[in-house]
Amino acid sequence: MNFELEEEQRMALDGWSRLVQRDIAPLAKDFKDQPFSRDAALEVMQIMAPYGVGSGWVPEEGGGVGLDFLTSGLLFEELAKVSPDVAGLAWVAEGAALKIFQNGSDAIKERYLPKLTTGEMIGCSAISEPGMGSSVREMRTLAVRDGKYFRISGEKMWTSNATVADVVTVVARTGENEFSMFLVDREEHGFKATDIGKLGLNGWPMCQVLFDDVVVPEENLLGGVGAGMREAMKGFARSRCFVSCLALGIAQAALQDAITYAKDRVQFGKPIAGHQLVQAMLAEMATDISASQLLVYRALSMLDSGKRCDVEASIAKSFTTEAAQRVTSKAIQVMGAFGLTKEFPAERHFRNARMLTIPDGTTQINQLIIGRHLTGIDAFS
Ligand SMILES: Cc1cc2nc3c(=O)[nH]c(=O)nc-3n(C[C@H](O)[C@H](O)[C@H](O)COP(=O)(O)OP(=O)(O)OC[C@H]3O[C@@H](n4cnc5c(N)ncnc54)[C@H](O)[C@@H]3O)c2cc1C
Incomplete structure (x- = not known):
């Protein structure tokens, strides 16, 4: 090690x-x-x-x-x-x-x-829908074969990047229990994206995406007919690690801001950083961050060695994103009322961290993956 x-x-x-x-x-x-x-x-x-x-x-x-x-x-x-x-x-x-x-x-x-790969085009991935998030097999977006083409109709939700994206990889139902992935080009095939207002991460668009009888050639199938769910699932371990990296960055920024403030702010005749209970909050924040780093780096290393790391990625994601909420909330506590104001970044760190327990498997979905591994019992069905 x-x-x-x-x-x-x-x-x-x-x-x-x-x-x-x-x-x-x-x-x-x-x-x-x-x-x-x-x-x-x-x-x-x-x-x-x-x-x-x-x-x-x-x-x-x-x-x-x-x-x-x-x-x-x-x-x-x-x-x-x-x-x-x-x-x-x-x-x-x-x-x-x-x-x-x-x-x-x-x-x-x-x-x-x-x-x-040069940033001249931007991509995004659409899986979730208004009626379906965690339970991906319940998706309703349909892709119906029409000769050498597929006609895609449906509504996707929470698609990150879609308003600034040129292409979307979209998973749609192509049969009773068959899902396929397509590349849809905004200019060539057309899809309509609308930004959704939300609590945090407001620079990063999260969008509703409409496919209104969008016609794409069969060459735009990614992975062949029926490969959509497998390919979507394959990406989850990786994306859970990278959501965790976002949470880690937010948490560290919040800790740094809290330390700076605590060394500057004087109460009872000394900087609040010198009060033991304020130090305890900072220490808890640092401990949450260090534990998160070890879990995330372990899962990333496993990805690199080509090992399956579904459980390790779920442990990293559920712990790190929940920890980032604790850390950013404590940053506000360290800063008192000023921490709640728009004058300081603490409230934004808190709102940003709050966004991350939801995507790529909510905390509960990741806990079910860990629980299934521990008990051998699948609580999803
Ligand atoms: C910042 C952000 C970015 C996103 N980006 C994308 C994107 O680019 N593309 C995309 O397709 N989607 C994206 N999403 C959507 C995301 O994948 C879904 O929000 C997520 O899968 C959860 O689905 P849901 O919101 O519909 O919640 P639901 O699935 O409706 O869940 C609601 C609640 O019920 C709980 N729950 C559900 N099922 C169970 C169960 N079996 N046992 C216990 N509890 C359960 C959940 O944990 C949650 O607390 C993004 C979301 C966010 C917040």
Whole structure:
């Protein structure tokens, strides 16, 4: 067991950290509480692409950087300290590009990957619907074969990135118990995305997406007929790790802000950082963060070694996202009433952290995965 970063990881992280502060922080600051414009989203994706954020998981043969998941996770964690919204945008785009690399025909890959891996195009993935979230097999969106084409109709919900995206990988029902994944191009085939107002992560669009008899050629099937559910499920262990990296970044920013405030704020004749119970809150926050890091890095390392890590990813995701809520709530407590105001970032960290116990398996769904492993009993059915 080695708890040290490799020299290469440390160097990548140092260079990345400087870039985030210099180039991304100024851009992201205008989109803390309003969704990215498409131009801003493209600009930030293009800044990040050479560093492998937004393109890192696609191997070099597909035009990506071919980063390992642990290094990628460290970069996302660092980015999320400054802008979890940009981190969300890049993580979802990167996931869509990887799905296309793994499942697309040569023609599809040649057409889309060069632009998706350089940030000239943005992708997203649509699975959830208004009537279905956790129970993905209950989806209603239909894709009906029509000769060499499929006609897709239905409504997807909470699709991250969709208002700024060029392409969406959409999972739809193609039979009684058969699900397939399609690549839909906004310009060529048409899909309509509308931003949904929400509690936190307001720079990162979350959208309703309508498919109104959208006609796509069969070449746009990703992974063949019937492969949609398997491919969607395969991505969950990875995406649970990366939601956790976002939560880790938010929690660390909240701890840093709380420490800075506590050293400055004087009550009872000394900085509140010198009061033992304030130190206890800071210590609990740091402990939650350290425990989260160990769980997330373990799951990422397992992904890198090609081992199945469904349970480890669920443990990491459920713990880290719940921990980020505790940490950001304590940051507000350390800062007293000022922590509740818009003058300080603590309330935004809290709202942002609150968003993350829901996507890619709610805490409860991840607990059911862990419980099934422990008991051998499937509580889903
Ligand atoms: C920030 C964010 C980004 C997202 N991005 C995307 C995206 O890009 N693409 C996409 O397709 N979707 C996306 N989603 C949607 C997300 O995947 C769903 O919200 C999630 O799967 C939960 O579904 P739901 O919200 O419909 O809740 P529901 O499934 O209705 O669950 C409601 C409550 O019931 C509980 N529950 C449900 N079933 C069980 C059970 N069997 N046992 C115990 N408790 C249960 C849940 O834990 C939850 O507390 C995103 C969501 C968020 C918040």
